[in-house]
Amino acid sequence: MYAVRLHEFGPAENLVYEEVPDPVPSAGQVRISVEAAGVHLLDTALRAGTAGGGPVAPPELPTIPGREVAGTVDAVGPEVDETWIGKRVVVHLGPVPGGYAELAVANVKSLYVIPDHLDGATAVATIGTGRTAAGVLEQAALGKDDVVLITAAAGGMGSLFVQAARNVGAVVVGVAGGPEKVQQVRDLGAQYAVDYKATDWPEQVKEQLDGRDVTVVLDGVGGENGQRAFELLGIGGRLLMFGWSGGGPVQLTTQDLMNRGLSATWAIGPKLMRRLRELEATALRESIEGRWTPLLTRFPLSKAPDAHRALEHRETVGKVVLLPPELTFTPCQGPP
Numbered sequence: 001m002y003a004v005r006l007h008e009f010g011p012a013e014n015l016v017y018e019e020v021p022d023p024v025p026s027a028g029q030v031r032i033s034v035e036a037a038g039v040h041l042l043d044t045a046l047r048a049g050t051a052g053g054g055p056v057a058p059p060e061l062p063t064i065p066g067r068e069v070a071g072t073v074d075a076v077g078p079e080v081d082e083t084w085i086g087k088r089v090v091v092h093l094g095p096v097p098g099g100y101a102e103l104a105v106a107n108v109k110s111l112y113v114i115p116d117h118l119d120g121a122t123a124v125a126t127i128g129t130g131r132t133a134a135g136v137l138e139q140a141a142l143g144k145d146d147v148v149l150i151t152a153a154a155g156g157m158g159s160l161f162v163q164a165a166r167n168v169g170a171v172v173v174g175v176a177g178g179p180e181k182v183q184q185v186r187d188l189g190a191q192y193a194v195d196y197k198a199t200d201w202p203e204q205v206k207e208q209l210d211g212r213d214v215t216v217v218l219d220g221v222g223g224e225n226g227q228r229a230f231e232l233l234g235i236g237g238r239l240l241m242f243g244w245s246g247g248g249p250v251q252l253t254t255q256d257l258m259n260r261g262l263s264a265t266w267a268i269g270p271k272l273m274r275r276l277r278e279l280e281a282t283a284l285r286e287s288i289e290g291r292w293t294p295l296l297t298r299f300p301l302s303k304a305p306d307a308h309r310a311l312e313h314r315e316t317v318g319k320v321v322l323l324p325p326e327l328t329f330t331p332c333q334g335p336p
Contacts, residue, residue: 009049035120066099130283
């Protein structure tokens, strides 16, 4: 088979597309003919060797990166029912990588069967990014009276937040980078969308809301824009943080919380780790039943370095996925 391997930590070009032996499933495992493999921002840090102290330990080299795959079971290991062969499945591989490949092995207990109408790329976006989004949304407890501001609203999680908030009848304010992404956020159902590259975007939000307060901020960006989003929260508002891709977490004090009656929480981490299976099922149900349509940016498997560079430079929308060469390639998919 062909796979993408990392032989040395460093820049994206260290990802090498090469022929390697086919994996053989062990006891309790299946082998999957991969339709789509997910690319996560964490993958870029692991590749660069800068993910020390993070949730996943640096891999032993050489390694095949990637922890999210969808496809068809083509072989089973000992002690696995052969009726799995031929079933379309999606799986999060957990701490053991191997997804950037034409074939991948996974524990049978981790599999989810997916229906024919759910394409592999969508399933991959849901199993990883979707499960985290489901956990954050559960804590946010959005309702029809909320005004929800979402940073990175065209990203993998942000695009799901837009749809979830829209589905409960909340007013949605999406913040994204560049006119194309702003339009995609509107297409997802946000009533208001602004470009964070405009220095006055918070003033634009205030003008568009015409006196209504932001009641919830869902922030995975941090940095300057996360801070400015936090400042837009009205009295009694809720801040849920799940990342700081913009340069560091939002800075706040107990005085901030007391003066405005705010609540703030770090919405990911250990509190979600114990419930991943439940959250995966919740997220998959949302996609299967059509309530979530993940935004996708697709790359051929052989172009994994390009996928990493694009993700690092914020040139993607939604979830980044890799497709094996025999599948049709389209650069990007927005909402229907």
